[in-house]
Amino acid sequence: MVVGAAIVAGGRVLACARSAPPEVAGRWEFPGGKVEPGESETAALVRECAEELAVRVEIGDRVGRDVRMAHGRSVLRVYAARLVGGDQPQALEHAALRWLSADELDTVEWLPADVPIVAALRPLLGAPRSPGPGD
Numbered sequence: 605m606v607v608g609a610a611i612v613a614g615g616r617v618l619a620c621a622r623s624a625p626p627e628v629a630g631r632w633e634f635p636g637g638k639v640e641p642g643e644s645e646t647a648a649l650v651r652e653c654a655e656e657l658a659v660r661v662e663i664g665d666r667v668g669r670d671v672r673m674a675h676g677r678s679v680l681r682v683y684a685a686r687l688v689g690g691d692q693p694q695a696l697e698h699a700a701l702r703w704l705s706a707d708e709l710d711t712v713e714w715l716p717a718d719v720p721i722v723a724a725l726r727p728l729l730g731a732p733r734s735p736g737p738g739d
């Protein structure tokens with residue numbers, strides 16, 4: 605089981621660009637990783653967010669469905685999360701970090717397994733900007 609944290613703040617979600625391995629470097633994901641034996645999913649997310657971003661998080665509800673990943677052996681499960689403690693995320697292991705609003709979600713190339721989860725996340729970020737006369 606791989607768990608990811610959709611960290612939401614001010615109507616934006618934190619997207620993280622992978623730095624490795626080469627096949628997926630530059631693709632965007634939620635911070636997280638493999639749940640270790642005996643570890644709860646929540647504990648894994650708290651651990652991974654500390655390791656990858658140097659932040660403390662509180663884990664909330666599931667976002668979207670379980671997604672089977674390409675290699676077929678593992679499943680991706682994402683939870684909503686929020687920052688606690690006032691620290692700003694640092695890209696300790698990622699190539700880049702970006703806070704995306706609902707109408708910016710499609711501006712990065714997500715890992716394939718994340719695509720249906722990103723779609724389910726959109727309503728949680730609030731309504732996208734409505735088209736105006738200049739559009």
Ligand SMILES: Nc1nc2c([nH]c(=O)n2[C@H]2C[C@H](O)[C@@H](COP(=O)(O)OP(=O)(O)OP(=O)(O)O)O2)c(=O)[nH]1
Binds near residue numbers: 606608634635680716
């Ligand atoms: N963290 C994360 N991994 C994802 C997402 N989407 C997705 O397909 N994956 C895949 C990429 C990797 O094959 C796998 C997670 O592996 P990882 O390398 O990040 O996990 P980890 O930190 O526990 O790694 P390690 O201990 O094996 O080095 O799941 C996502 O949104 N977040």
